[in-house]
Amino acid sequence: MGLQKPRTRIQRKNRETILEAALEVFSQHGFRGATLDMIAAEAGLSKPNLLYYFPSKEAMHVTLLSKLMDTWLDPLRALDGDGEPVAELLAYVRRKLQMSREFPRESRLFANEIVQGAPRMQAALATELKALVDEKAAVIRGWAEAGRIADVDPHHLIFSIWALTQHYADFDVQVRAVLGPRRDPITEAEHFLDTLFTRLLAP
Amino acid sequence: MGLQKPRTRIQRKNRETILEAALEVFSQHGFRGATLDMIAAEAGLSKPNLLYYFPSKEAMHVTLLSKLMDTWLDPLRALDGDGEPVAELLAYVRRKLQMSREFPRESRLFANEIVQGAPRMQAALATELKALVDEKAAVIRGWAEAGRIADVDPHHLIFSIWALTQHYADFDVQVRAVLGPRRDPITEAEHFLDTLFTRLLAP
DNA sequence: CGTGGCCTTGACCATCTGGTCAAAAACAAT
DNA sequence: ATTGTTTTTGACCAGATGGTCAAGGCCACG
Numbered sequence: 444m445g446l447q448k449p450r451t452r453i454q455r456k457n458r459e460t461i462l463e464a465a466l467e468v469f470s471q472h473g474f475r476g477a478t479l480d481m482i483a484a485e486a487g488l489s490k491p492n493l494l495y496y497f498p499s500k501e502a503m504h505v506t507l508l509s510k511l512m513d514t515w516l517d518p519l520r521a522l523d524g525d526g527e528p529v530a531e532l533l534a535y536v537r538r539k540l541q542m543s544r545e546f547p548r549e550s551r552l553f554a555n556e557i558v559q560g561a562p563r564m565q566a567a568l569a570t571e572l573k574a575l576v577d578e579k580a581a582v583i584r585g586w587a588e589a590g591r592i593a594d595v596d597p598h599h600l601i602f603s604i605w606a607l608t609q610h611y612a613d614f615d616v617q618v619r620a621v622l623g624p625r626r627d628p629i630t631e632a633e634h635f636l637d638t639l640f641t642r643l644l645a646p
Numbered sequence: 647m648g649l650q651k652p653r654t655r656i657q658r659k660n661r662e663t664i665l666e667a668a669l670e671v672f673s674q675h676g677f678r679g680a681t682l683d684m685i686a687a688e689a690g691l692s693k694p695n696l697l698y699y700f701p702s703k704e705a706m707h708v709t710l711l712s713k714l715m716d717t718w719l720d721p722l723r724a725l726d727g728d729g730e731p732v733a734e735l736l737a738y739v740r741r742k743l744q745m746s747r748e749f750p751r752e753s754r755l756f757a758n759e760i761v762q763g764a765p766r767m768q769a770a771l772a773t774e775l776k777a778l779v780d781e782k783a784a785v786i787r788g789w790a791e792a793g794r795i796a797d798v799d800p801h802h803l804i805f806s807i808w809a810l811t812q813h814y815a816d817f818d819v820q821v822r823a824v825l826g827p828r829r830d831p832i833t834e835a836e837h838f839l840d841t842l843f844t845r846l847l848a849p
Numbered sequence: 850c851g852t853g854g855c856c857t858t859g860a861c862c863a864t865c866t867g868g869t870c871a872a873a874a875a876c877a878a879t
Numbered sequence: 880a881t882t883g884t885t886t887t888t889g890a891c892c893a894g895a896t897g898g899t900c901a902a903g904g905c906c907a908c909g
Binding site: 654656657660691692693694695698 | 885887889
């Protein structure tokens with residue numbers, strides 16, 4: 444029943460397996476589109492067994508989402524107010540793009556949730572996320588006022604970084620359909636975004 | 647049964663009502679998350695009545711999607727190869743942003759579909775969409791080669807416009823959560839994106 | 850070994866959901 | 880009004896789905 448924090452190693456392992464399978468399925472079909480049977484098949488466990496480790500389908504989803512939120516904000520947390528402004532921001536863009544490359548499923552899980560109005564994340568957005576963004580926006584505003592980068596709205600600058608980088612994970616099918624069997628979209632994007640933000644930010 | 651093309655005015659009206667309700671519900675919950683009961687309630691019609699006008703739930707979805715595709719590409723179609731390059735591209739950005747403002751539901755419907763791998767649109771993306779994008783990309787490449795705009799990859803330029811403008815419709819909840827009860831996000835974005843693309847494109 | 854607790858699952862259940870159908874209501878044309 | 884057609888819906892169905900449960904399997908530890 445309880446098993447708040449996984450104790451035995453078999454528990455840790457199975458919870459891990461289940462979350463991995465759930466991520467795969469949720470990110471591909473959305474919460475509603477995913478079924479316990481799909482997740483069970485993907486995890487190689489029986490359906491009642493899933494529910495031995497998680498109280499409900501929703502619990503799996505929530506667990507994924509809150510684990511994700513942390514990882515997701517890391518690149519922004521790493522933005523160093525004491526560094527060289529343009530270099531810092533370009534590095535942030537690269538880190539974010541790297542996440543789209545390495546964790547596209549996580550990105551899509553997030554996207555699915557937000558697009559549908561973030562029914563299970565409203566709170567986290569308005570507190571955790573907003574707090575961090577406001578903090579970093581203040582840093583960026585400082586740089587702008589000191590004339591070290593161009594004078595742009597810090598919040599929209601951050602939005603633009605999110606939009607541009609996550610686009611390559613979330614809209615991957617579209618990007619590939621349009622580019623055709625060309626080279627790796629994200630590698631191309633890396634160069635394009637470098638140019639874009641260099642030009643935008645130059646004081 | 648048949649009713650290929652709505653004939654009577656009552657048919658036209660009811661199909662319209664149903665599609666409007668379906669758009670509302672699909673865009674908010676995704677295809678799988680939407681139920682015929684929700685759509686029926688939203689439309690103020692009985693469930694069997696919906697199925698009198700559309701053969702299935704999927705038919706409603708497909709109808710919406712294909713109607714949408716057209717509207718969605720209009721702004722890009724309007725990009726005039728004979729116009730002044732920077733002005734044309736900035737106008738495109740503004741038209742696209744305008745669509746995010748006026749048709750956020752359509753944008754989210756689209757986003758939902760693409761994020762989940764576009765199971766019902768693959769074809770359209772690889773043909774209709776790709777064709778138009780390639781055509782306009784060629785125009786933009788021409789401008790770049792003639793030195794009339796900066797030398798950027800046309801495809802990724804178009805992606806960046808999509809990403810930045812649709813972000814304000816698709817991720818509206820997040821944008822508002824972060825900005826707090828501030829002014830209209832899209833109006834702010836209009837100015838920000840103007841600056842961004844002006845700087846990016848200057849030869 | 851034996852035994853107590855952890856882990857696993859086949860069978861089952863209630864509910865939801867897309868879709869059917871036959872009959873009633875509304876309407877149109879004579 | 881009468882009759883034939885279109886529209887509408889209450890009742891119903893089969894399959895899917897989240898979740899339960901009791902019984903059996905497995906493992907660690909004495």
